[in-house]
Amino acid sequence: MSGSGVVGGVGGPTGLSVAAVSASFGAVRVLHDVHLEVPPGSLTAVLGPSGCGKTTLLRIIAGFLRPDTGSVALDGHPVLGLPPERRRIGYVSQEGSLFPHLSVADNVGFGLPRRLRRTRRRVGELLELVGLGPDLADRAPHQLSGGQQQRVALARALAPEPRVVLLDEPFAALDASLRETTRHGVVSALATAGTTALLVTHDQAEALSVAGQVAVMREGRVVQVAPPAELYRRPADAAVAGFVGDAVLLPATVRAGRAESALGPLPVAGRPEDGPATVLVRPEQLVLRPATDGGATGEPIARVVATTFYGHDATVRLRLHHEADSNGHALPTVLARTPGHAAPAVGSDVRVEVDGNVTTVDGH
Amino acid sequence: MSAGLTTAPAAAAARVRPRVPFGSVAAVAVAALTLVPLGFVLVASAGAGPAEAGALLFRARVGELLLNTVGLVLATTTACAVVGTAAAWVVVRTAVPGRPVWLALLAAPLAVPAFVNSYAWVSLTPAVEGFAGAVLITTLSYYPFVALPVAAVLRGLDPVHEESARALGLGPVAAVRRAVLPLLRPAVLGGALLVGLHLLAEFGALQMLRFPTFTTAIYDAYEATFAGPAATLLAAVLVLLCLVLLVGELRLAGRARLARVGSGAARLRPPRPLGRATPLALAGLAALVVLALGVPLGVLGRWLVEGSSTAFPLVELGAATLTTLGLAAGCAVLTTLLALPVAWVAVRRRGRLIRIVERSSFIGSSLPGIVVALALVTVAVRGLPVIYQTTALLLVAYAILFLPRTMVALRAALAQVPPELDDAARSLGVRPAGVLARVTLPLVARGLGAGSALVFLAVVTELTATLLLAPIGTDTLATEFWGHADAVAYGAAAPYAALMVLLSAPAAYLLTRRGIPEAVS
Numbered sequence: 078m079s080g081s082g083v084v085g086g087v088g089g090p091t092g093l094s095v096a097a098v099s100a101s102f103g104a105v106r107v108l109h110d111v112h113l114e115v116p117p118g119s120l121t122a123v124l125g126p127s128g129c130g131k132t133t134l135l136r137i138i139a140g141f142l143r144p145d146t147g148s149v150a151l152d153g154h155p156v157l158g159l160p161p162e163r164r165r166i167g168y169v170s171q172e173g174s175l176f177p178h179l180s181v182a183d184n185v186g187f188g189l190p191r192r193l194r195r196t197r198r199r200v201g202e203l204l205e206l207v208g209l210g211p212d213l214a215d216r217a218p219h220q221l222s223g224g225q226q227q228r229v230a231l232a233r234a235l236a237p238e239p240r241v242v243l244l245d246e247p248f249a250a251l252d253a254s255l256r257e258t259t260r261h262g263v264v265s266a267l268a269t270a271g272t273t274a275l276l277v278t279h280d281q282a283e284a285l286s287v288a289g290q291v292a293v294m295r296e297g298r299v300v301q302v303a304p305p306a307e308l309y310r311r312p313a314d315a316a317v318a319g320f321v322g323d324a325v326l327l328p329a330t331v332r333a334g335r336a337e338s339a340l341g342p343l344p345v346a347g348r349p350e351d352g353p354a355t356v357l358v359r360p361e362q363l364v365l366r367p368a369t370d371g372g373a374t375g376e377p378i379a380r381v382v383a384t385t386f387y388g389h390d391a392t393v394r395l396r397l398h399h400e401a402d403s404n405g406h407a408l409p410t411v412l413a414r415t416p417g418h419a420a421p422a423v424g425s426d427v428r429v430e431v432d433g434n435v436t437t438v439d440g441h
Numbered sequence: 442m443s444a445g446l447t448t449a450p451a452a453a454a455a456r457v458r459p460r461v462p463f464g465s466v467a468a469v470a471v472a473a474l475t476l477v478p479l480g481f482v483l484v485a486s487a488g489a490g491p492a493e494a495g496a497l498l499f500r501a502r503v504g505e506l507l508l509n510t511v512g513l514v515l516a517t518t519t520a521c522a523v524v525g526t527a528a529a530w531v532v533v534r535t536a537v538p539g540r541p542v543w544l545a546l547l548a549a550p551l552a553v554p555a556f557v558n559s560y561a562w563v564s565l566t567p568a569v570e571g572f573a574g575a576v577l578i579t580t581l582s583y584y585p586f587v588a589l590p591v592a593a594v595l596r597g598l599d600p601v602h603e604e605s606a607r608a609l610g611l612g613p614v615a616a617v618r619r620a621v622l623p624l625l626r627p628a629v630l631g632g633a634l635l636v637g638l639h640l641l642a643e644f645g646a647l648q649m650l651r652f653p654t655f656t657t658a659i660y661d662a663y664e665a666t667f668a669g670p671a672a673t674l675l676a677a678v679l680v681l682l683c684l685v686l687l688v689g690e691l692r693l694a695g696r697a698r699l700a701r702v703g704s705g706a707a708r709l710r711p712p713r714p715l716g717r718a719t720p721l722a723l724a725g726l727a728a729l730v731v732l733a734l735g736v737p738l739g740v741l742g743r744w745l746v747e748g749s750s751t752a753f754p755l756v757e758l759g760a761a762t763l764t765t766l767g768l769a770a771g772c773a774v775l776t777t778l779l780a781l782p783v784a785w786v787a788v789r790r791r792g793r794l795i796r797i798v799e800r801s802s803f804i805g806s807s808l809p810g811i812v813v814a815l816a817l818v819t820v821a822v823r824g825l826p827v828i829y830q831t832t833a834l835l836l837v838a839y840a841i842l843f844l845p846r847t848m849v850a851l852r853a854a855l856a857q858v859p860p861e862l863d864d865a866a867r868s869l870g871v872r873p874a875g876v877l878a879r880v881t882l883p884l885v886a887r888g889l890g891a892g893s894a895l896v897f898l899a900v901v902t903e904l905t906a907t908l909l910l911a912p913i914g915t916d917t918l919a920t921e922f923w924g925h926a927d928a929v930a931y932g933a934a935a936p937y938a939a940l941m942v943l944l945s946a947p948a949a950y951l952l953t954r955r956g957i958p959e960a961v962s
Contacts, residue, residue: 141864161867168868174861178883187879188869230865237870 091152092117092273093138093241098147100133107133108144109297115241115290117152120267120274122284125294126320131277134294135243138275139168151240167234167242167272171250173226175218181229182214188237203232206269208262223251224259231263235270242267244276248283260287281321285309293317309359311346314439318357323392325358325411326438336435339397339409340377346434354437360392362433363413368426377429382410384420391420395429465790467782472798474779475805475841479680481816486677489670497674502658506675510654510682513575513647514640518633520580525587526629528729533595536712537722544592545950546726548585550733552945554902555582556645556923557938558733561740563649564931575652581733582646583639587632594628634690641683642809644905645923655679656905659811663909673819676812687807741938748932750925757921758936765917765944768832769900772839773847773893779840780847780892787848788855802848805841813838814909835910842906843899847892854888855881894951901944918944 093115100108107130115121123131136142138149140161149156156164175184185203186194193199201211207228218226227247234242247263248256264287267274278284284291285305292302293313301313312318315326329338336343336356340363343356368378379395393413413429421427486494497503532543550558559578562569569578598621606620607613644656653661655675662672715722744751787799805813817838821829828834858881866876904919911920918937925934 136864139864139868141867160872161864162870162872164868165870166868168864170861170865172861174859174865176862176865176880176884177857178880187866188871233865233869239868 092119093275094150094153095134095138096148096150098134098137098144098149100130100137100142100144107297108137111147111294111297111299113292113299113302115273115275117273118271119289120264120276120287121290121292122276122278122288123292123294124278124281124284124321126279129294130297131279131294132245135168135245135275135277138241139166139243140164165237165240167237167239169227169230169234169242169244169247171246173218173223173230173247175221175226175229175233177218179218180214181209181216181218181221184218184229185232185236187233199236203236204229206235207232207266222255224255224262227251227259228262228266231266235266235272240273242272242274244274246277246279249278249280285321291321293320295320311436312357312438315355315357318438323360323412323414325360325363327356327358327409327411329354329356329437331437336437340411340429340431343431343435346436349437355439356435357438358411358431358435360412360414362431362435363395363411364430364432365393365395365413365415365419365421365427366430367421368428378426379411379429381421381423381425381427384423386417386420388417390414391417393420393427395427397429464782464785465795468786468795468798471779471783471844472801474837475802475844477820478805478808478813478816478841481820482673482677482680482812485670485673485819489674493670494674497671498678503675503678506653506655506658507678509572509652510641510679512572513579513652513654514637514682516572516576517579517583517640518636520576521584521587521636522629522633524580524729525584525632526591526625528584528726529588529592529595531722531726533592534713535722536714537719537726540712543726543730546730546734547588547592548950549730550582551585553582553734553737553942554645554904554919554938554945555579555639555643556649556904556919556926557741557941558582558737559646559649560922560926560931560934560938561737564744565736565740570651572652575647575650577732578646578650579640579643581729583636584729584733586635586639587629590628590632591625594625598624631690634686637686638683638807641679641686642811642905644809644811649926655682656809656811659815660905660908663811663815672815676815679809680812683807683809687804738942741935741942744932744935745939748935750930751932751935753936757916758940761916761918761921761937762940764915765901765919768835768839768917769897771832771836772843772900773896775836775840776844776847776896777851777889777893780844780851783844784848784851784855787852789860799848802844806843806845810838810842810903810905811909813841814906818909830912832912832915835907835912835915838906838910839896839900839903842903843896846895846899847889850888850892850895851885854885857888858884891951894947898945898947902941 093113095111095113098108098111099106111130111134113121113123113134123134125131133142137144140156140159144157151164151166156166175181176187179187181204182197182200183194185200189199197214200214204211204214209225209228209232213221213225213229218229221229230247231242231244244263248260251259260283276284276288285308288305290302291305291308293300293308295316301308301317303311308317309321312321315324318324318326327338327340329336329343331337331345331349331351331354333351334345334349336345336349336354338356340358343358345356377397379397381393382396383394385392391414393415394410395413396410411429415421489497528547531537532540532547537543555578558581559569562574562578568574602620602624603616606616611619641654642656643654644660647654648657648660655678659672659675659679662669662675666672783798783802786795817834818829821834862880862884863876866880867873871879902919903917904923907917907920908923911917916924918941922934922937922941925931925937
């Protein structure tokens, strides 16, 4: 089954290609001119909040909904004219949707031709691929844990060797403890099979950790498509910055590649234009040291307003004030992230240093 | 999650579906069929001029029928509500000895058709003729319609409400009155309305007790003048009474929002010890079972053994049994075919039209068998004479009367088949016909079987419509029984009654297992 996405469409574009898709439910527009390219063999995540249209996009690709306009192509061939059963697109839903009247083996074999359904070899291979033992084959779906059900659903979707697998929030219904292991199992099975995959999720950590490429959706539009690290470091705008992680956004004035801000002069990545701007600092870039340590003059001092302890790390809310600044200007509060054991006490003063470059963002 | 969007009604509308909505068209056609009797009554009574209608309706005789019918409905539904609730309470909530046996016995009277019960009592003593006897016998036959749903609610009731009431300072009696009884109200009222509808439709039991109501009067008028204006106008009044009860039921269904609030499973509560009240409770339950089950079965047994007219004509018995089973099987198949599109549309589509279609199939079946039969006779004779006096017409009448039994079961089963399973199957390369064969039908098979069983057993004990519509020469167990019992040949009637009870027993058992009246109406 590996590389089936690469074989077809010689000379043309390969993988999944969504172009200019718009869709509405009644008078409500839910997708506006959506474009998305999913390279063959890769895992792309569609990340967005509830109601942003990401599930609608997935269901249009699968063939369960029709768009108003636009096109969807697989390996260069348009598929919108085809019914779902002829698209060779696998689909894994949030609940797994295993057939309750069939055993695990019969679920996995459901999409196979009759002759393959009877031999257990193929089913055994698929169960092994998703990390399940052959002893589960004769179980009924309700005898499985949620995580096992999702693995079986993936094995079932992979069985007919689809050109693309679509995953609709497949881990959202699982307990936190199961979610991590199931996610790992599913992603490594997809990688082993070499299947092109599109994962829909509202969980930014999930999108950033599993995908090779993340498409951020908002109110029916794709606002940014980028590899996870670039998305995190250089978000398209302030809203994306805040959606993919905690963000400290500060007004600043850029001059010759440096931003003058409440945190002092900061090096800006890229080639920013001079003038007023908003800069993005990630909380983990803020390094805190006791104010009594002494340091470079002009380094900002802040008072610890509140801390939240998570174990491995802690977030610290700080109110900035400059040693020099005694005329009592209201200065912004910022969020810092420190290792859990190093969280400063509430009410103490700390020196704040920024590690690494910052980025300018639009639309704060 | 954007799941919120895809489950919105608008999303359902955008789902890819065939261009011709075959299911919706079929559902509308079925609904139209079930509305034939109501339409007939409206058209025919409008057709009788005001002068004629006035002369036929404003008579002392009609006043007497109205008084009898309304009086019987009020008295028996009240009695059923009290007896049924009390019996269910004792069996479910107290530590009365032998609870599982009593629970089964609570539903057992459903296995004895009301007209067989009536026959047993009348042949025991003529004192049961008249109003008091009618109330007694119909209460004994119909109290399970209240007892079973109340028992089901009591079983599922979370003791937390009663405990909260106690913690808020209420005494044990006040806690039950203010925290438990309000939760039982929908079950009690729903069961009582069901009893009312059955009473309006009851023919055999009341005819045998010489207690005239609209239904028996319509039958007599039909015997005298066929489907003349006399029968039609009486039917119109009867339909009006039914609609009053139906509106009550709809309003009740609209207000019944008494589901558990909050998460977590309901706890079970230990049964309440009765202490010195135990003999009293046992005596009450025993009296109920003796009157409702002991008398009819005992009398039937006596007639079987020693009746002067008792005979066991094996050929006739065998033929009637076969005819009955054949009709019942035919009807089970027909109602299943008719219920499929309606149930499918009701579960998978939304909208006002769909709700009307679904409701209409329930209205058709809420009309008394006598009205449905009268309507079909008239429509057939006037419009389609070839189907008059055919088995097909009889099966259509059965289907209109019993469609909801299949519908309810099928609907519940279909609701367990989420559309996501269809999507999953389609994405695995299976075409819609394959989805139906490999996913949908296997999953609803159980519900389909249960619904068909209920229809099967309803047909076995159907009397009124069969008397009017059975082609000449088609004798069922019920009509053979009726022919003999009506001629006071009690012994000769007994074997037919015994066979009906035997064939009905599985239905009563099924009802105790499901415990919900929706299987009945």
